[in-house]
Amino acid sequence: MKSIQLKPSLLSAVLLLGGGFYAANAVPTSAPKSYPDGEVGRMVKLGEAIMNETDTHPLTKEYVGNKLKCKNCHLQGSDGKPGTASGIATWIGTATAFPAYSKREKSVQTLQDRSNNCFMRSMNGKRIPVDSEASVAMATYITWLSTGMPIKQNTKMPCSPMNSDRWMGGAKHFAKIQKKATHANYVSGQKLYDTKCASCHGMNGEGMGTFPPLWGQDKHGQWLAYNTGAGMSKLNKGAAWVKSNMPLGQGGTLSDQEAADIMLYVDAQPHADFNLEDRLPPKVEMGVYNSKVLKEQHSVRSNFKAFGLDIDTIRGDHAIK
Numbered sequence: 001m002k003s004i005q006l007k008p009s010l011l012s013a014v015l016l017l018g019g020g021f022y023a024a025n026a027v028p029t030s031a032p033k034s035y036p037d038g039e040v041g042r043m044v045k046l047g048e049a050i051m052n053e054t055d056t057h058p059l060t061k062e063y064v065g066n067k068l069k070c071k072n073c074h075l076q077g078s079d080g081k082p083g084t085a086s087g088i089a090t091w092i093g094t095a096t097a098f099p100a101y102s103k104r105e106k107s108v109q110t111l112q113d114r115s116n117n118c119f120m121r122s123m124n125g126k127r128i129p130v131d132s133e134a135s136v137a138m139a140t141y142i143t144w145l146s147t148g149m150p151i152k153q154n155t156k157m158p159c160s161p162m163n164s165d166r167w168m169g170g171a172k173h174f175a176k177i178q179k180k181a182t183h184a185n186y187v188s189g190q191k192l193y194d195t196k197c198a199s200c201h202g203m204n205g206e207g208m209g210t211f212p213p214l215w216g217q218d219k220h221g222q223w224l225a226y227n228t229g230a231g232m233s234k235l236n237k238g239a240a241w242v243k244s245n246m247p248l249g250q251g252g253t254l255s256d257q258e259a260a261d262i263m264l265y266v267d268a269q270p271h272a273d274f275n276l277e278d279r280l281p282p283k284v285e286m287g288v289y290n291s292k293v294l295k296e297q298h299s300v301r302s303n304f305k306a307f308g309l310d311i312d313t314i315r316g317d318h319a320i321k
């Protein structure tokens with residue numbers, strides 16, 4: 001019998017983007033059955049609680065600048081624990097990859113550094129001291145999720161082996177789609193959003209109850225969601241995450257074009273500007289911020305420009321200032 005040979009590129013495209021998203025079967029979806037003993041166990045439980053209540057937890061709320069919790073993007077798997085769902089951004093395997101190289105910071109990052117980048121960007125907040133009980137507790141929780149898995153430090157990106165291929169592959173794939181976007185894609189994204197997403201996230205992206213916000217500010221001017229430095233705010237990466245994880249419980253059901261159009265719409269709505277310097281202490285040195293890149297700025301406008309798109313043309317008569 002003749003064996004069928006798939007080209008590696010084709011094979012990985014099928015694995016990455018095929019109907020059921022390969023990872024849905026390949027990635028474990030639960031934490032270890034029991035907590036570690038003693039003080040380590042207490043820290044795992046504290047970390048877990050912080051992931052579930054980050055914006056209101058007494059140890060982390062002052063570092064969060066929106067209404068999000070880590071678990072809103074690092075979703076709960078079959079065991080109900082944050083970061084154990086199989087989609088992109090699972091924390092299963094994450095600890096095995098660190099310390100890992102990050103191109104964005106041009107430095108080797110620890111797990112605590114990586115979490116702090118989500119504090120500054122996805123949580124629209126500030127870096128939490130790595131010596132703090134909360135920072136150690138979050139790292140202890142994430143590390144526990146990789147119990148029994150072999151260490152394989154990632155020399156290319158600060159990412160779990162469960163995430164790296166589909167995150168990088170998804171980003172590349174969706175970049176090609178987004179570069180071709182027009183106003184028609186924006187209109188289609190709005191329609192799709194209204195029918196497939198707004199029932200949980202609100203017509204104005206404001207969120208509802210336990211359904212988290214996607215954009216905008218509250219009546220006091222407080223930002224509700226991720227800022228323009230976050231992965232979710234990048235048209236390609238946001239689409240990759242959404243394709244993998246949303247609508248809730250139905251990850252992998254949107255077509256690539258649908259995921260792209262929806263995030264073209266969502267990421268064209270108001271999100272806080274990101275200026276790295278504003279989020280760091282005045283004198284940055286090693287031990288304060290582990291990065292060789294000390295200047296970085298983004299806005300909704302620049303995030304569109306990064307794909308060769310003009311936000312005003314894309315939004316058409318819905319143009320924002």
Ligand code: HEC
Pocket residue numbers: 051054068069070071072073074088089090091093094111114115118119122123138142158159160161163167226230231232241
């Ligand atoms: C708005 C969405 C969002 C929120 C909220 C968020 N993150 Fe993330 N996080 C991401 C995305 C997107 C990635 C990159 C995807 C990936 O690496 O799989 C990521 C990656 C990470 C990683 C690396 C995971 C890996 O293996 O690749 C860690 C660790 C992490 N986040 C920690 C946190 C912590 C801790 C919090 C809460 C303080 C948090 N994140 C909140 C979106 C978010």
Ligand code: HEC
Pocket residue numbers: 068071072073075076193196197198199200201210211212213214225226232242246247248254262266
């Ligand atoms: C049935 C309700 C539901 C639907 C429908 C739904 N989501 Fe979500 N979404 C959620 C919940 C709940 C979370 C947070 C998960 C958690 O905390 O466990 C979430 C998280 C998110 C996040 C990351 C957190 C944030 O606020 O930035 C994004 C982005 C997102 N959803 C986009 C979408 C898009 C786009 C659609 C439509 C294709 C969609 N969702 C449809 C319930 C839903």
